[in-house]
Amino acid sequence: LEVDASWNLSRKIPDTLFGLFFEEINHAGAGGIWAELVSNRGFEAGGPHTPSNIDPWSIIGDESSIYVTTDCSSCFSQNIVALRMEILCDNCPASGVGIYNPGFWGMNIEEGKAYNLVMYIRSLESVELTASLTCSDGLQNLASVSVQGIDLSNWTKIELQLLPEGTCRTSRLELTSMRKGIIWFDQVSLMPSDTYKGHGFRKELLYMLLELRPQFLRFPGGCFVEGDWLRNAFRWRETIGPWEQRPGHFGDVWNYWTDDGLGYYEFLQLSEDLGASPIWVFNVGISHHDEVDTTIIEPFVKDVLDSLEFARGSAESTWGSVRAAMGHPERFPLKYVAIGNEDCEKEFYRGNYLKFYDAIHKAYPDIQMISNCDGSSRPLAHPADLYDFHVYTSAANLFIMKNKFDRTSRIGPKVFVSEYAVNEQRDAGKGSLLASLAEAAFLTGLEKNSDVVQMASYAPLFVNDNDRTWNPDAIVFNSWQQYGTPSYWMQTYFRESSGSIVNFGPNAVNFTISSRGLQAGVNTAKSTVTVLTSGNLLDENSFSEPNKVVPVKSELPDASEEMEAVLAPYSFTSFDLALDQYSKLVAEMFPTKCAN
Numbered sequence: 001l002e003v004d005a006s007w008n009l010s011r012k013i014p015d016t017l018f019g020l021f022f023e024e025i026n027h028a029g030a031g032g033i034w035a036e037l038v039s040n041r042g043f044e045a046g047g048p049h050t051p052s053n054i055d056p057w058s059i060i061g062d063e064s065s066i067y068v069t070t071d072c073s074s075c076f077s078q079n080i081v082a083l084r085m086e087i088l089c090d091n092c093p094a095s096g097v098g099i100y101n102p103g104f105w106g107m108n109i110e111e112g113k114a115y116n117l118v119m120y121i122r123s124l125e126s127v128e129l130t131a132s133l134t135c136s137d138g139l140q141n142l143a144s145v146s147v148q149g150i151d152l153s154n155w156t157k158i159e160l161q162l163l164p165e166g167t168c169r170t171s172r173l174e175l176t177s178m179r180k181g182i183i184w185f186d187q188v189s190l191m192p193s194d195t196y197k198g199h200g201f202r203k204e205l206l207y208m209l210l211e212l213r214p215q216f217l218r219f220p221g222g223c224f225v226e227g228d229w230l231r232n233a234f235r236w237r238e239t240i241g242p243w244e245q246r247p248g249h250f251g252d253v254w255n256y257w258t259d260d261g262l263g264y265y266e267f268l269q270l271s272e273d274l275g276a277s278p279i280w281v282f283n284v285g286i287s288h289h290d291e292v293d294t295t296i297i298e299p300f301v302k303d304v305l306d307s308l309e310f311a312r313g314s315a316e317s318t319w320g321s322v323r324a325a326m327g328h329p330e331r332f333p334l335k336y337v338a339i340g341n342e343d344c345e346k347e348f349y350r351g352n353y354l355k356f357y358d359a360i361h362k363a364y365p366d367i368q369m370i371s372n373c374d375g376s377s378r379p380l381a382h383p384a385d386l387y388d389f390h391v392y393t394s395a396a397n398l399f400i401m402k403n404k405f406d407r408t409s410r411i412g413p414k415v416f417v418s419e420y421a422v423n424e425q426r427d428a429g430k431g432s433l434l435a436s437l438a439e440a441a442f443l444t445g446l447e448k449n450s451d452v453v454q455m456a457s458y459a460p461l462f463v464n465d466n467d468r469t470w471n472p473d474a475i476v477f478n479s480w481q482q483y484g485t486p487s488y489w490m491q492t493y494f495r496e497s498s499g500s501i502v503n504f505g506p507n508a509v510n511f512t513i514s515s516r517g518l519q520a521g522v523n524t525a526k527s528t529v530t531v532l533t534s535g536n537l538l539d540e541n542s543f544s545e546p547n548k549v550v551p552v553k554s555e556l557p558d559a560s561e562e563m564e565a566v567l568a569p570y571s572f573t574s575f576d577l578a579l580d581q582y583s584k585l586v587a588e589m590f591p592t593k594c595a596n
């Protein structure tokens with residue numbers, strides 16, 4: 001292997017090359033990186049018809065002691081459903097009757113942490129209510145606070161803090177009373193007080209993203225952006241402003257409700273917290289099963305222009321002022337938008353695309369626009385700065401596809417490989433070494449072609465182990481644990497070094513690395529080799545063995561400009577030579593080999 005580091009022969013890899021694609025899939029956001037512990041906090045998940053389905057809220061008590069239903073008496077006009085709880089018993093059980101919410105497959109409540117409870121209550125009677133965090137189906141109490149002596153005749157916001165005296169990974173929030181009467185509830189939220197920078201993100205998951213040092217964040221989908229039907233698509237406007245006023249929506253492609261606590265503003269904030277450039281994928285009036293004709297697309301275009309003003313407008317502008325009121329007077333540096341997701345073949349895509357493209361180009365000439373149409377084999381039929389390329393395939397195919405962009409046209413739009421992964425079940429399982437090796441090979445091909453490939457992101461990013469809708473994924477979590485699949489660890493290589501090497505075969509490979517044009521001497525003490533491999537090609541990580549397939553870094557004592565190296569069978573290796581001027585001087589003064 002010959003490496004020539006002379007500046008005149010090398011080419012800089014674009015700063016944007018490796019980033020993240022976040023989609024609300026597999027409960028990645030709701031019940032995932034968004035730290036809200038209550039699921040269906042506004043009782044809206046069953047839709048606006050009452051009585052509505054309040055799942056996963058359930059009742060504590062029996063038919064003779066409590067009657068729970070929903071009505072449209074909320075103080076919030078956009079999410080009008082409220083829960084009406086009528087306590088029927090004169091002599092209620094000492095533990096009270098009421099309702100509980102188990103969160104997303106059980107709440108992780110930890111001793112030593114504080115949990116902020118916010119809820120809206122109304123009652124015409126004098127109320128004695130207890131809010132508790134409990135474990136073991138309510139048998140073990142972790143924390144309790146009570147509400148009493150307050151005039152609740154109008155909707156009242158109640159804010160309390162719970163300090164648990166015990167840890168339980170499958171806790172629930174209980175709201176109980178022993179006093180006969182009627183209480184209405186709405187917008188019940190329970191947040192750990194220690195979210196990342198107080199921004200609402202679950203810290204451990206955010207740290208895993210920071211480890212990847214992403215250069216961009218594409219959000220919020222994927223198919224989630226489109227919806228199976230337009231009525232269920234992501235509508236940014238309904239996801240901003242005070243959380244209590246957000247209607248939430250049913251993501252019909254991945255089949256779950258989200259309260260939209262993680263909304264458009266939070267995605268922009270997440271990008272900022274990660275130091276990543278935001279890439280806003282918006283709906284172009286097209287879902288999986290219905291489309292808006294180009295002749296009537298204008299209101300959708302206007303809606304997207306408003307979203308750009310929300311991100312980039314001054315704090316005095318109409319939408320910029322909404323952003324400022326949410327706590328971010330500074331503009332978000334939104335420089336990329338993707339016009340739809342996987343919609344190229346749809347009847348109205350091209351017409352709609354051009355309407356969005358022209359309007360955005362006129363209002364924000366610096367914004368780079370990403371088309372859904374694949375320009376890798378034939379020129380696009382419309383203007384674009386980048387085109388989107390998605391690939392999910394077998395390990396063998398993806399390995400071969402490392403050459404995919406070798407002969408792609410260098411004229412015209414650049415490439416954004418915004419979704420790639422080995423997903424064939426027998427190769428990938430829930431995230432195998434084999435999958436990660438093929439993906440690594442593919443990425444080395446993207447690095448090589450990074451004059452035309454500007455960005456790449458693995459997909460999907462997250463999976464809650466309780467909702468494995470899509471396998472494999474980069475990061476697996478439940479209410480309290482998380483680990484990276486080999487595909488996650490593979491990505492960590494590319495954050496700091498380029499030119500890593502994949503051995504996709506069953507035999508070790510011996511070879512010589514000759515480096516020329518280095519700017520300084522090789523520092524053997526600081527040079528390292530990092531290897532990702534395992535005993536079996538289909539090995540995976542798990543909650544019980546999170547570190548089965550992870551990179552192992554060791555010193556490279558033989559590091560030099562000319563060195564012998566070995567690649568283990570089925571492995572991914574990066575050789576990182578540390579350079580410094582001092583080493584160069586020592587090498588010149590004390591040569592290790594004598595010239596006879």
Ligand code: AHR
Nearest residue numbers: 222223224341342459460
């Ligand atoms: O990553 C999962 C899905 O795959 C995305 O939602 C979609 O864009 C692609 O088809």
